Each structure stands twice: as C-alpha cells, then as structure tokens.
Amino acid sequence: MNDIKYLNRIAxxxxxxxxxxxxxxxxxxxxxxxxTTTAERRAASVIKMQDPDRRxxxxxxxxxxxxxxxxxxxxxxxxxxxxxxxxxxxxxxAVDERREKGQxxxxxxxxxxxxxxxxxxxxxxxxxxxxxxxxxxxxxxxxTISLRRLFDEPDYDIDxxxxxxxxxxxxxAACRGGWPASLDEMxxxxxxxxxxxxVNVICNEDISRIDKTRRNPALARLILRSYARNICSLAxxxxxxxxxxxxxxxxxxxTFDDYVSALEKLFVxxxxxxxxxxxxxxxxxxxxxxxxxxxxxxxxxxxxASPESLEVDLNTFGFIFECLCFRDLRVYSQSMGGHLSxxxxxxxxxxxAVLHLNNGQYALIECKLGSSEIEEGAKHLLEIKRLIIEKNxxxxxxxxREPDLLIVLTGGEMAxxxxxxxxxxxxxxxxx
Numbered sequence: 189m190n191d192i193k194y195l196n197r198i199a200x201x202x203x204x205x206x207x208x209x210x211x212x213x214x215x216x217x218x219x220x221x222x223x224t225t226t227a228e229r230r231a232a233s234v235i236k237m238q239d240p241d242r243r244x245x246x247x248x249x250x251x252x253x254x255x256x257x258x259x260x261x262x263x264x265x266x267x268x269x270x271x272x273x274x275x276x277x278x279x280x281x282a283v284d285e286r287r288e289k290g291q292x293x294x295x296x297x298x299x300x301x302x303x304x305x306x307x308x309x310x311x312x313x314x315x316x317x318x319x320x321x322x323x324x325x326x327x328x329x330x331x332t333i334s335l336r337r338l339f340d341e342p343d344y345d346i347d348x349x350x351x352x353x354x355x356x357x358x359x360x361a362a363c364r365g366g367w368p369a370s371l372d373e374m375x376x377x378x379x380x381x382x383x384x385x386x387v388n389v390i391c392n393e394d395i396s397r398i399d400k401t402r403r404n405p406a407l408a409r410l411i412l413r414s415y416a417r418n419i420c421s422l423a424x425x426x427x428x429x430x431x432x433x434x435x436x437x438x439x440x441x442x443t444f445d446d447y448v449s450a451l452e453k454l455f456v457x458x459x460x461x462x463x464x465x466x467x468x469x470x471x472x473x474x475x476x477x478x479x480x481x482x483x484x485x486x487x488x489x490x491x492x493a494s495p496e497s498l499e500v501d502l503n504t505f506g507f508i509f510e511c512l513c514f515r516d517l518r519v520y521s522q523s524m525g526g527h528l529s530x531x532x533x534x535x536x537x538x539x540x541a542v543l544h545l546n547n548g549q550y551a552l553i554e555c556k557l558g559s560s561e562i563e564e565g566a567k568h569l570l571e572i573k574r575l576i577i578e579k580n581x582x583x584x585x586x587x588x589r590e591p592d593l594l595i596v597l598t599g600g601e602m603a604x605x606x607x608x609x610x611x612x613x614x615x616x617x618x619x620x
Contacts, residue, residue, distance in 0.1 A: 346603045
C-alpha cells in the first residue's frame with residue numbers, strides 16, 4: 189500500500205479507540221467511502237469475502253465451519269462480511285471465547301436484516317459509521333475552527349479566521365464529492381466521473397445485488413432523481429412517489445417503498461429526522477423527514493448537473509450546499525457521538541440542523557450559502573432559543589436544555605461572533 193497517498197481520516201481515531209475498548213468493530217457506510225482502506229491500515233490480517241477467486245470457497249466454509257475464516261493475526265479484517273451473515277455470530281462467539289480486545293474489524297456497504305443474525309453483538313461488536321470525506325479530510329477546509337472546541341470552550345475566539353474556498357471551489361467540491369478515489373491526481377473531468385459512476389453502479393448492479401431481488405435500474409434512477417430535486421426539503425413520500433409515477437406509470441407505493449429501503453440499506457439515501465422539543469404545540473411542529481443523501485455529489489450526478497450549471501443556479505446549489513454541510517457535520521461530530529436532526533414549524537421558524545452530542549450538548553445550525561442570508565438565519569436561531577427560555581420559565585419540573593451553540597454555516601470567507609452570540613462560520617474553516 190502506498191502510504192503517501194493516504195489522507196488521514198477522522199474515523200482513524202474513532203476506530204483505534206473502539207478497538208481498544210471492544211472485542212470487534214463493525215464499520216458501516218457507503219461503498220467507495222474508504223472503509224476497507226482505513227481498516228487495512230489497522231489490520232494484521234485480511235480476508236476479503238468478495239474476492240472472485242476465493243468467494244465460493246469462503247461461502248462454503250462459512251456454511252460448514254465459519255470459525256476457520258476467523259483464523260489469523262489480529263486485528264483480523266473481514267471485508268464485506270455480509271456476504272456470509274453467519275460470520276457475525278461466529279465473531280461474537282470468538283470474542284466471548286478469547287476475552288481479548290481488538291480481535292476483529294468487520295466492514296460492509298449494506299445493512300443486514302436482523303433476522304439474518306442470531307445475536308445483536310451488544311457489548312462485543314461496536315458499530316461505527318463512516319462517510320465520504322469531509323472538506324477538512326480532503327484538505328480543502330483549512331481547519332482553523334474546531335467543532336469540539338466550540339462545544340468545550342465557551343470563550344473560544346474564532347473572530348477573523350478566514351476560509352480560502354471560493355463559491356466556485358465549493359461548487360466543484362460538492363459536484364466531485366468526498367469519494368477518496370476522486371482525490372487522486374487526475375483531471376477535473378475525471379474527478380467528476382467518480383460520482384457519476386457511483387450512481388450507475390448503485391442503479392444497475394447494487395440495488396438488485398443487495399438482497400438478490402431483481403430491480404429496475406431505470407426506476408432506481410428515477411427515485412434518486414426525484415430525491416435530488418427535493419434535496420434538503422420536507423417533501424412528503426407521497427409527493428416523491430407521485431413525481432416518480434408521472435414518468436413510470438404503474439409504480440405502486442409498496443414498490444416505491446421497497447426501492448427506497450434498498451437505497452437506505454446501501455447508505456445512499458440518508459434522511460434527517462425531525463427534532464420535536466416541547467416549545468410549541470405538537471400540531472405546529474413538522475415531523476416529516478428532510479430528504480438527503482450521504483454525499484452531495486449523488487444529487488448532482490442524478491440531476492445531470494455540472495459545476496458550470498450550478499454556478500449560474502445558486503438557488504439550487506444552496507440546497508446542495510446544505511447537504512454538504514450535513515455530511516461534514518456528521519464526520520466532525522463522530523467522535524463526540526453526534527447525530528443530526530432539524531427543526532421546522534408551521535410558522536416558518538426553522539433550524540436547518542440540530543447537532544446533538546452524546547453528553548446532552550446541542551447546537552442549532554442554519555446553512556446559508558451567501559452573506560445576504562445570514563441575518564435571517566441568525567434570527568431563526570435566536571427565536572428558537574427565546575422560545576426555549578420562555579418555555580422553561582413556565583415549566584416547573586422538566587426543563588429543556590438551552591442550546592449550547594447557535595451557528596450559521598456559510599460559504600463565505602470570514603468567521604466572527606455576533607453581539608447576540610451567534611457564530612458565523614465558513615464551512616471552509618471547519619474541522620472536528
């Protein structure tokens with residue numbers, strides 16, 4: 189392996205820590221995001237279940253005595269283990285028997301249904317997600333502002349930090365995506381082909397291969413395109429289904445649901461759940477999912493867009509920029525147990541993202557490409573905070589935690605903290 193070309197991943201530290209604490213670690217995430225490469229750098233031995241020369245033998249072994257596949261120096265990497273789901277139970281049993289940490293690393297690009305394994309692996313197999321590369325990992329964000337420090341240090345001074353990314357560079361980064369292969373030395377045109385090919389492989393091969401159910405590549409592509417047209421919106425499932433049905437008549441809702449489920453299991457579709465704090469009447473808070481992909485380049489590729497077309501359509505790019513921000517926030521918050529939701533009510537009050545940490549801290553975040561939208565975004569965040577404070581005044585028992593951070597992520601250049609405490613941060617300055 190050529191170490192010179194390996195760009196450090198934030199997941200590296202997460203994997204090291206989990207190997208120290210658990211007998212085995214499962215890394216999940218979309219194909220081509222770098223799971224195997226990251227795992228190989230920590231593994232002492234490797235078995236690749238999809239090796240075409242050995243696959244049949246491995247599967248036959250898994251049926252008769254799966255423990256034979258676990259023999260080897262540890263940590264032992266079992267790549268694409270879901271080819272033989274019985275490996276999960278074999279690993280769990282081996283961890284119990286050996287009573288040692290850091291024995292196995294499992295990687296896979298699809299979700300396995302619970303009924304295919306006997307035990308959950310809780311306490312033995314730790315699960316961690318991996319995503320396409322953030323702007324900091326691809327060396328495009330200068331990383332002058334740390335998300336962890338923002339949470340840990342209330343007086344952290346970010347004023348004057350500057351991003352070197354222009355809007356044109358952000359557009360290209362979103363179109364290219366965070367796929368490690370797209371960062372090799374090649375022309376810009378070749379870099380853009382990676383995401384396009386990713387979509388082709390998903391639609392033409394993987395969506396049928398995932399559970400050996402034959403599916404129509406054209407329908408898969410239509411669903412992805414409709415999702416892309418509705419990216420980072422609260423489009424209802426019925427609306428997306430109707431959009432798809434206009435182009436492919438006879439697509440039933442059960443069929444639509446089946447395709448969406450398959451795309452979720454492939455980690456392509458990655459919707460954002462609603463945050464529903466008790467600060468408004470339940471009937472006013474929108475609870476549908478925000479439509480999103482694991483990487484913004486998927487939307488660009490399925491729409492047939494290009495950097496040039498998006499440069500003259502910044503309205504569309506604003507939604508794609510939001511998806512890019514979500515991807516990076518997921519990556520940067522990983523070691524802190526971060527997960528994303530959104531807030532929106534029927535009065536138009538919103539937070540594009542609510543980043544929750546496992547210690548209870550959270551940030552309200554708006555994603556605004558241009559500086560002209562910053563004021564509106566800040567007003568939304570401050571109003572949500574005000575509602576929480578007002579609600580707490582009238583609540584005698586269970587009080588809702590006030591937000592630890594109010595952030596407007598921008599595509600601009602300069603970072604600063606407003607007098608009202610809202611932090612304006614260019615995405616090109618962020619790191620973990």
